Amino acid sequence: MSSWDTGRLVYLGLLGAVLVVWLIVHNRQSLGRTLQQALGWALIFLAMIAVVGLWDDIRRTALPGRAAVASENRIEVPRSPDGHFYLTLLVNDAPVNFMVDTGASAVVLSARDAARAGIDTGTLAYTGRANTANGMVRTAPVRLDRIGLGPVSDRNVRAWVNQGEMDTSLLGMSYLERWGRIEIVGRSLVLER
Known part of the structure; x- marks a missing residue:
């Protein structure tokens, strides 16, 4: 992992932490419901990361180049x-x-x-x-x-x-x-x- 990748990862981690803290403070009255929604969004985010990371493999499998x-x-x-x-x-x-x-x-x-x-x-x-x-x-x-x-x-x-x-x-x-x-x-x- 290059220093740029590490910097980006730290930035995304800090941004995610700020968003989580803001959600908890903003929705402290209905914390259970907020956690359910946050978990749903986290799963959507992880699924998108997986699709982006595996896109080249998915494309080669679904649309193979052929002569x-x-x-x-x-x-x-x-x-x-x-x-x-x-x-x-x-x-x-x-x-x-x-x-x-x-x-x-x-x-x-x-x-x-x-x-x-x-x-x-x-x-x-x-x-x-x-x-x-x-x-x-x-x-x-x-x-x-x-x-x-x-x-x-x-x-x-x-x-x-x-x-x-x-x-x-x-x-x-x-x-x-x-x-x-x-x-x-x-x-x-x-x-x-």
Whole structure:
């Protein structure tokens, strides 16, 4: 928790204490009824905090982003509410979630996703280096036997495993350039071969 978060928490705590004291002083004649109403409002407040805190998870569950296959060689991907495009590809027959990143020169797997795809991350040689928004990270080159998106499948795709922390793997240009056309139309990413 940062110092800003702590300050906000203290402020909200003091504000809540002042409101509680004011309610008790103002309604001391009917204290039982006032406590019932305060408890009701406290439950509503806690429910709103829970909804706000879990909103990203609720949205992903209720409105999952998915790739729609418009034809045999065309994939259309809706933009996620966070502004990015996400795809689930089969990497060595294991589903891996990727963020489409045209700024990444290659396919970059998180260590967790690489292990899910059957790559032994303990034996990899992390000899490469990559500049990221979070600074320099070490990477290991790998070859993916198969990577599939909808009806389209590619073999022997070069990728990198990132030794640093990554929330999601990146689908970079070494894969995207295999498509004949990449276009953003409205709020959708269109890939065609």
